[in-house]
Amino acid sequence: RVLDWLAARGVLTAAEHELARRQIATLHLPDKGRRPEQALHAVLRLESLLSGQGREKREKLPLLVHTTLDLEMQREASWLTWTSLRAWESRGAGNAALIVLDLQSREVRAWVGSGDYFAGHQAGAIDYTRVRRSAGSALKPFLWAQALERGAIGPASVLDDLQRGPGGVTNADDVFLGPLLPRVALANSRNVPAVELLNRLGLDAGYGLFRDLGLTDGAEPARHYGLGLAIGGLPVTLEELTAAYLALAGDGRLTGTRWHAGQTLPEPRRIFSEETARLITLYLSDPQARLPTFPRMGAAEYRFPVAVKTGTSTNFHDAWAVAWSSRYLVGAWVGHPDFRPMNQLSGYLTSAELVQRVLLGLHRDQADGLDDLSFPPPRGWHPARVCALTGHRATDACDRVFLEWFRPGDEPVDDCTVHQRRAIDRRTGLLATQDTPRAEVEVRTFVELPPRYAAWQAAASLPRPPDAVSAFQPGELGPGGTFTRAVLDATRRVRLRITSPDNNVRLLRDPETPADLSTLALTVVVDPPVRQVVWYVDGRPYETVSYPYTARWKLVPGEHTFQVKLPLTEGGSAAVRVVVQ
Template structure:
């Protein structure tokens, strides 16, 4: 072989190897692309009456356009298939993904004498391009052709056509004929008329130019739709009379305005999260419609009320608001306002129905309920509202009210009785109970929060409060909040006895029991039965109110996104006003309306007139009484009831009047006794002290109590290493509370005996 022949042989071999390598690469690339892939179907949300709420679309990955649709087809709609194939791929069932005739025609028109542009893309090739969009170069056209062939061979023609009808763009972010039918005409694809099919089939060629929501785009789409109808008639797919009717309908086509998302972005984002987390799923993947529990009319009204009321409180420092309205019987969420304005100033993008905040006194009803459940509290027990024995926790007003019935103590929202009751139940027991109610999911030790758990140190969220108050409102049955008809609903769980739930409800709905802290006919009183509890956190950072009536449970939070303080913004003075307005809206209540009704009473209890001074039944000698619901074994005896105040609720040998001004006797013990025991009984070691935000500074004091035996005439109290007071050991000393960490100790004058150091943390 000559040298030239050898060179030619090598060139042929090299060329063959290059072609083989290219073929392998080509085969690999089309193998990777030849899969039917589509985004998940995008649900459309409706309110409880069928009004459009929103659709949960797919972001393009760059934070820009949101696309919708991609609904699968349960079966290929016959008329849509015929119209699509007549327009896009007449020989779809005759080729294997590439149409040689169309390629030849396109080449002749594009490069021949006619010079008219024409495409040769088949349905399968368009599917390949829609799944992996790229610039329209020759190389990419070759990849689309190979992918189209392999898709057809791998999945079959019907599956490929169904994928096209799922991915095809129909303008305004909509993809797929099924979604477009619902978006533009609000009907299933099977119910589309020939005129509607012709119009929709025209759009994928150029969704922007043929946008049917614009006059010029609609004109172009209608014009192309007429050509489609002519092609269908020419191919004998529709009869002449059908075509004539469709042409007339197409000429008269007027597109309805697209439904607009309401002003409820936080609510829609919550639904997005519920869907993403799998808590709500459409009943049908073919038509992913979700029927929410939301009442859009109520949602709009509650949003307007929240903004109006908040505007009136901005001068006092309020910046944000959160509101929820839930059906009492079903737990269905009827309305939710996450903030005053998602796009507004002051951290409006936060959803304050899902933000952890200090709940103030809104947890107190559950502490009282647990006290009744554990048997450490009865309705006739007298609870002391006194400055001593509460670890520095004060009450919401400028005075202490002395002995009180539990009904009064809870209705007046007194802090000292609640903290003493919490101490008697136990921190860990209460902490677990509140977790069982869903009010928190913390693993922090209960001691971290201490007794201040009763007045707001344990953070929670508005939606969790709504769920927990639902247990009180529904006879002790705890059920999840329901957001959609398609949401699985587990059976309610009993967390409180019916007896206790109804007893607490009677406390919270008794306007007479709220005296003197809350005056009659104010924001807490209604012309029909309503149980309500308010709360205010430290520094007026949070104002709360949660109430339930026969129909609904309503919760409101007022505060600031930066956790800053407000100016004397209390739950009763602000949040309760908004709650009142919302409940009036739900009930359609008008001024002067009065309903002769009440909440169901505990079935095994009888009404009894009880004296508020000592808890005894009224023998016509008591001027202040309340009606209490008692069991037979709780009926007061003739003897006076003992008062309860300490951690174990043991009887104290003092009368009701003595509880307000107790005197302390001085024993006489020789101070030279070498065996003198010195200990601090109050405050407890490592206590965390919280001050009630509404208490004036003059009353913001921590009682200091000593345990000294045998008795000595005097002891010296030291605070942070400095002498603070000299006093009789039997008398308490009151230290003005200061924030920070402090250390307390007692010593004997002129002697070396000292007590152990007691650290205390003040917040």
């Protein structure tokens, strides 16, 4: 009718009118189509990125933009995110997000902004890959890498996890694992060594690294976050976090991500050395190093090499996981839109499980675990067996040993002397002598750690070698009695240093805690060990204690002083002042 109307008014000639009628009769209108619902957040993110490129760059783009998304992978990732979220909803999980990156091309393969875009009760229209949340422990690998780069630690260094750190910082499980290799401390995600490491590196250095990685714009000074930077004080987005992890998965180079065909990436920036990035990858892909915090055969273990790091913010508000194989890097976040705490849902129990399901699907051809996909060690470095407690060269007496990689010339040369095998008189449990009958001699392994580990060693039930030799004579040992000769070295000057409480600390009593349970831990380093020391409170003897020399003191309001002395001597440790309110 429109053509007839135009022809009647002379707008179209008869020939034009006839040509138009024939063309319309054969015109095929394509289906309008519909964008996949599972990719709405990805499309909106791409639109946002393109609109921010500037008019000149946008005009050079083709009319049809081919994204790097793999629609089949996108659908699978969306489905896994949605089904996983349903399983966690009863425990307070309100939404989840997931990103899959191809490590070879740096292309975005899947981008899941929420469990369901149209789920109003979950605020599903929000793209949670771009929402800033507390990172928990997810930033620790970068601090370990920086410490390795600067020589603050090496593969055989020992990090102490003995007691609460500055400001009362403790581990998520409130357990202390003692002396740890960097591999073990990172794989177990220990908070106390992380805070100490940041303190050693310096706040500004750690914060500067996060800025270089694109995790912050640096608007706030480092002191705004304090040492909490090491354990989740800096809020980040999943998009920023996965992009930063490309530096570790990419041999230390930060490259950016590719969203569409023809997109050029900026020149790679060297953040870490190749050797450092490979060490961190080896640490995070070692299931044995995760013990005892994370069990074997769980959400962080695969049949092919995968490096995994989880993070959980305070009170379980956020749960994170980032993992990478030889092909893909996958990151996930789980939490609640209203910032409500979840019910004991950690990064290991949620996001790591989701990431594992995705990676297992992407590596179906390696599910049997028979292919060699191991991560490469630093080029030109050599392996050495080291003791997990000392970082020294392992001996047959060491019960936990790791294979660490070292730059040529940096391998440990001293054997571990902490693990000791001693001949024991089985009748007394004391050191055997030449007079001990051979049938009564038994060789046992003991642990002799430096004095600062005394309290931890006792709590961990690691046996110390006896400090006396057996003087057993047949018929002379009565019930409950022993004959011994002391072997303590009385010639060395004994040094005493109180490690708890801190000097000038101010304590507030909890009114809801019964008075008998309101106590303060008293710990001291005694070097070399002695049989007994005496704790003094306010100048008066309080308690005589043996190894490991710990005691508890009931809180009493007021100002108090604590000191440790050797029995029957005048000298002692420096006095520590405490105020109880």
